[in-house]
Amino acid sequence: MPEGHSVHRIARQFDRNVVGRAVAASSPQGRFAEGAAVIDGRTATSVRAHGKQMFLEFDDGLWLRVHLGMYGAWDFAGDILVDPTIASANGRMGQTNQRGTVLDDEPVLDSAGENSLTSIGAPRRARVHVRMSEQTTGLADDGDQWPPPVVGQVRLRLMTRTTCADLRGPTACELQAPDEMRATLAKLGPDPLNGDPAEDEERFVSVVRRKPTSIALLLMDQAVVAGIGNVYRAELLFRARLNPHTPGRDVREEAVRDLWRDWVRLLAVGVETGQMMTMDDLSPDDWRRAMASRDDRHWVYHRTGLPCRVCGTPIALEELGGRKLYWCPSCQA
Known part of the structure; x- marks a missing residue:
């Protein structure tokens, strides 16, 4: 997709x-x-x-x-x-x-x-x-x-x-x-590259904070936020250290705002490079290595059973809403 x-x-x-x-x-x-x-x-x-x-x-x-x-x-x-x-x-x-x-x-x-x-x-x-x-x-x-x-x-x-x-x-x-x-x-959620950034952030926060639906499902709901798919969903949640099963209304407001702002950053990188690069603070050599291999480009996506890059816990895979969800049961507990 x-x-x-x-x-x-x-x-x-x-x-x-x-x-x-x-x-x-x-x-x-x-x-x-x-x-x-x-x-x-x-x-x-x-x-x-x-x-x-x-x-x-x-x-x-x-x-x-x-x-x-x-x-x-x-x-x-x-x-x-x-x-x-x-x-x-x-x-x-x-x-x-x-x-x-x-x-x-x-x-x-x-x-x-x-x-x-x-x-x-x-x-x-x-x-x-x-x-x-x-x-x-x-x-x-x-x-x-x-x-x-x-x-x-x-x-x-x-x-x-x-x-x-x-x-x-x-x-x-x-x-x-x-x-x-x-x-x-009108049926679509905000897109960071369209509209007013401040208004769109408020819209996103308002919708997420009143929903009982899990944050993992909300990020994939195009009526909540437009453009996020399976890769960005997994990576955004890991970067935020959020348990994907947490109901949106239970996620702290500042954490929801951080999710939106991180999506703004990652979307800009994706448009510029054509890659869903989600790892930060890489050395020039590591950056080139990640650009050369998608296996070095993500924290958790497509890494089922491999050790978490942060804590070493095997990355979990489950099905949620008909899509594969990758996450770290320790970092995102």
Whole structure:
């Protein structure tokens, strides 16, 4: 499931490569044929990410809402103008960032060959094939063929004169009128990259502090806070040394505020690097090692049975709300 940092990165690529341009839309798979016909030939006017959902606006105020869900992905091909505020765009873009690219800086590559530089410098153009998602093995290089061939079940293809974006396997892909889009946003919890930070913190604290639901479930509830998924949930709770089963209303107010502020920090790191880096105070060598291997990037996530990095207690795994929960029974007692 894509977490919030990935969707913000995808939205930034749309902002640089699609917004302000007329778009040719089609549905090679056929499941979004009517919707594609409506936006075909329209100009994309803005884009925004909120939590795990992206909204692409077209002229006349029509919005395309996309929720990637567990298996959705965007594939980009063509002349891609890279956003200088994200790490790279030559390869896979998503939870674990990208495959390596030729840059002046020395890249940090993980075991999958993914580039995790914190900055790529000035904007540049490169003919690339980019896959933006959470779980993907990438696609074959299509060379200079234009438009690129349709590969697999493409729900929606959006093309400008120089850029092609293919959407596969989303949970949601629909058109919304302005009032429908606003209604969707109203159902979502705050996102640190949108809205007023102080007001959003108060909203988060107020909701959590009156709920009998466990804090672990609340962090995954997109109506409480938008963008947190299984990885960030486990890591935020460990960093706060909070027992995941504690009812929200029993968590100290200052601890709830600290959770929100930590989410603000971690989301910013994720958007910048493309990695869910949750460990602090690493030496330069340890930082590069963590960028190179996701096993060195987290405190508890995916570490079932391994010793806690702080106390040595085996990390526990249980199912909560249909998702895997990783935590330390000692540090988070």
